[in-house]
Amino acid sequence: MIINLHCDLCIMAQILDFFSKICFVIPGGVKYYVDPSTYEDPSEAVKEFAREIDPSHIKIEEVIGAAQFGEVSRGRYRPVGRREVLVAVKTLRWGASDRERGIFLSEAGVLGQFDHPNVLKLEGVVTQTPPERIITEFMENGPLDAFLRENEGQFSVLQLVGMLRGVGAGMRYLSERNFVHRDLAARNVLVNSNLVCKVSDFGLSRLMRGLDHNVPTYTASLGSKIPVRWTAPEAFQHRKFSTASDVWSFGILMWEVMSYGERPYWDMSNQEVMKAVADQYRLPPPHSCPPALHSVMLQCWQAERGDRPGFDQLLSSLDRLIRHPASLKAEPTRSCSQPLLSPTPIDLTSVATVGEWLKALRMDKYQEEFDRANIDTLDRVSRLTVEDVQNLGVNLLGHQRKIVSAAQQLRSHLTQGQVEV
Missing domain, CATH: 3.30.200.20 (Phosphorylase Kinase; domain 1)
Known part of the structure; x- marks a missing residue:
């Protein structure tokens, strides 16, 4: 596995600019x-x-x-x-x-x-x-979601945007051919040894044969399998799939990449996801995600499909960010007119032991590390800091953040006397 963690920003921008000019010249038309x-x-x-x-x-x-x-x-x-x-x-x-x-x-x-x-x-x-x-x-690094989880925190924001740019380029090529993927997600993108991302898994893909309000559309049959967390509202409500629904999925994939493979909508059920989306709620920016990138995601998640950008526009937006790396600096999140979701708090009403707390958090894989450090009461758990969690041997940044955030929630509950220790 080859991971270039010190890629020169200017060289990357020049390479991407070069590819943007040569990849889509199609002799004789599309x-x-x-x-x-x-x-x-x-x-x-x-x-x-x-x-x-x-x-x-x-x-x-x-x-x-x-x-x-x-x-x-x-x-x-x-x-x-x-x-x-x-x-x-x-x-x-x-x-x-x-x-x-x-x-x-x-x-x-x-x-x-x-x-x-x-x-x-x-x-x-x-x-x-x-x-x-x-x-x-053969794609040496396998599916994008698993690859990111295994290498959490090892890439610069620019490198992550470069991966997104590659996926967007592949999707632009497909959409130009009247092709709708219907299952675009990080799990269906493969990564080679040079970090080139390639769209794959076309099991749900279809030709857009019909028109719906003058938009080339594929209408799925009743009972068709739909990956709800990645699916646009008109698709899970009316089974209408188009390039615009693939753009929505691309926005979710952007969120997956910037969160290093976190599950979209966390532990919400499919029904809860569909209701939240229909009520105009959208995913918040992942930790350390530049506001400029979250803004692109929100454009992909416009309720009306005609208001969403096409893949041409998305690539232009990503190219602008790549050419101006200063715009990718993580800044305090600006106020957003769109209501944003937040992770569902852990239900602590039935949590009485450290093991139960870890299980509720879905972090029970670290039970041995907690035992070894003699962290055997909820009171001790509630006082954990990032440094403490790192010393436990929790190396993934996402897991560190999740444990510390949950410890803070636990401390609040203990202070209010809602959980026995």
């Missing part, structure tokens, strides 16, 4: 995306858009995870006349139904149509000899 579901046989879409690979050119090294219809492995692919490359190999499990096979292959039919540095690259497929496989480029 070629619109073709939905593989429109094919009677999904394998026909695969034949049209994906290259068949000789399985003897692939060497599987190890299984690295599970997929919906099989397993994912890391491997090496040596095509004729080209150098060997690291690849990820999705293998369809034995005994999969025809329907599952069709869904599995449709991903290749989607990916094979895209060619952009911020969209996962399809190397090819194996369909003529079992087991069937989909081969993509």
Whole structure:
């Protein structure tokens, strides 16, 4: 894993400016995306858009995870006349139904149509000899949300904005092709060894076929799976998906990145999230998030989809911030006309021990560290400082902040005599 923590600001800005000028020159104009579901046989879409690979050119090294219809492995692919490359190999499990096979292959039919540095690259497929496989480029650092949680606090704000810029560039490319992702989230963005972020996981993606108030729109069927925390209000209320709903999701992804992979809306239920969003409440800025970035998020979360910026405008906004790093300094949060949510306080009414407190906080993984330090009463917990928590061995900044904030809440309750010690 390569993490460049000392990237020169000027060089990064120049690189991003260069990419903004070359990535979207499409000879002959934009070629619109073709939905593989429109094919009677999904394998026909695969034949049209994906290259068949000789399985003897692939060497599987190890299984690295599970997929919906099989397993994912890391491997090496040596095509004729080209150098060997690291690849990820999705293998369809034995005994999969025809329907599952069709869904599995449709991903290749989607990916094979895209060619952009911020969209996962399809190397090819194996369909003529079992087991069937989909081969993509290998992304060393895995999903963006997990990568950020594992490396909390290790990046500058400018580097985080650079990652967001990459995702935005990939989404602009897709939206230009009349393509709506419907599941844009940090978990569905992959990161390579150079910190390049690429949009992936197109399981819910669709072609925008119809018009709704002159906006290209995909209308989901009743009962369709919807990732509520990342979904725009018109999508979870009326099943209307468009580039504007992807922009809303991009705003949530921005929040995830700036919070180093924190869960959007914390422990709120899906029903609570939908009600809060419908009531115009929005997520507050993550800790140390520059107001300028939170302002961009709020633009993405406009209630009326026509009021949201397009990906072109979002990229322009991010580019301006990158070229003027002083604008990314964390300042005191300015007053906001939009009502903002706050994390739900921990219910301390049934908390009587340190273990119960940690469990309520979902920090019980640190039980041994608390035991080792003889922090065995709620009174001692309530007096914890950031330095104390660091000395316990809690290294993730987000966990440090969560524990200290909860300790302060506990101290307030103890002072009021609401919790026995």
